Amino acid sequence: xxxxxxLVFSHQRNVVSELSSQFxxxxxxxxxxxxxxxxxxxxxxxxxxxxxxxxxxxxRFLKVVLPIVIKGRRNLVVFTHMAEVxxxxxxxxxxxxxxxxxxxxxxxxxxxxxxxCYPFLSxxxxxxxxxxxxxxxxxxxxxxxxxxxxxxATDSPVNFPPxxxxxxxxxxxxxx
Numbered sequence: 001x002x003x004x005x006x007l008v009f010s011h012q013r014n015v016v017s018e019l020s021s022q023f024x025x026x027x028x029x030x031x032x033x034x035x036x037x038x039x040x041x042x043x044x045x046x047x048x049x050x051x052x053x054x055x056x057x058x059x060r061f062l063k064v065v066l067p068i069v070i071k072g073r074r075n076l077v078v079f080t081h082m083a084e085v086x087x088x089x090x091x092x093x094x095x096x097x098x099x100x101x102x103x104x105x106x107x108x109x110x111x112x113x114x115x116x117c118y119p120f121l122s123x124x125x126x127x128x129x130x131x132x133x134x135x136x137x138x139x140x141x142x143x144x145x146x147x148x149x150x151x152x153a154t155d156s157p158v159n160f161p162p163x164x165x166x167x168x169x170x171x172x173x174x175x176x
Contacts, residue, residue, distance in 0.1 A: 012081070016042060029064055031057075031083070058089055065090055073097040082106065084113040091120035106131040 013036060020026035020041045028035075028042055031049030038044075047061040069076065069090060078094055078101040080087040087103045094101035100122040105114060110133040118124065118134060125140045126132040132139055 013039065027068055029061070029068075029086075031061075031086075061086060061089060066093070069093060069097065069099060073099050076100075078102070080104065084111050084117060087121065088113045088117040091117040095120040108133060110134075 016026065016028055017039055020039065023041075026042045027045065029045050029047060031047055033046050033048045035044035035046050045064050047057070047064045049057045049061070065086075069078065076099050078090065078099055080090075080101070081104045084103060084105060087101070091101050091103075093099075101120070102123045102125055103114075103117070103121050104125045105111075106127045108130060114124070114134065118136070118138065121138060123138045123140050124132060124134070125142055127142065127144050129141055132141075
């Protein structure tokens with residue numbers, strides 16, 4: 001989602017903004033109909049995904065993606081973020097056209113879509129060894145990528161017993 005008001009995915013705008021500075025052109029295709037405001041050097045497009053309309057959704061997604069992949073195939077890298085269904089829809093075409101296609105996947109769940117698209121992908125990027133249910137030479141473990149600038153650390157002591165609940169986040173081992 002590129003919606004800056006999303007309670008779960010609003011950070012993705014920041015990630016896209018940072019990554020886009022490394023590329024001549026960045027095109028983001030999102031399922032969310034709200035693509036949010038303009039981002040410098042980024043073209044935002046929506047496939048307007050609607051819950052429960054799987055075939056129509058796939059067709060709308062392909063109508064947005066196929067022209068981009070076919071037209072840009074010589075200078076294109078595809079990066080799919082946590083959307084193995086989308087990856088499955090386009091990975092065979094990317095493979096045929098020799099367009100590098102990388103999938104970020106950080107779910108421990110054993111997705112059938114991930115298994116079917118894996119042979120066509122250039123790599124599967126994940127955060128920890130426990131964040132991806134499949135193993136193989138295409139799996140690239142890069143760590144959590146947490147920006148400490150986004151954390152509001154305090155030096156106040158922790159109350160024991162706690163006065164409320166504390167959330168620690170993930171406790172997976174870090175990658176050096």
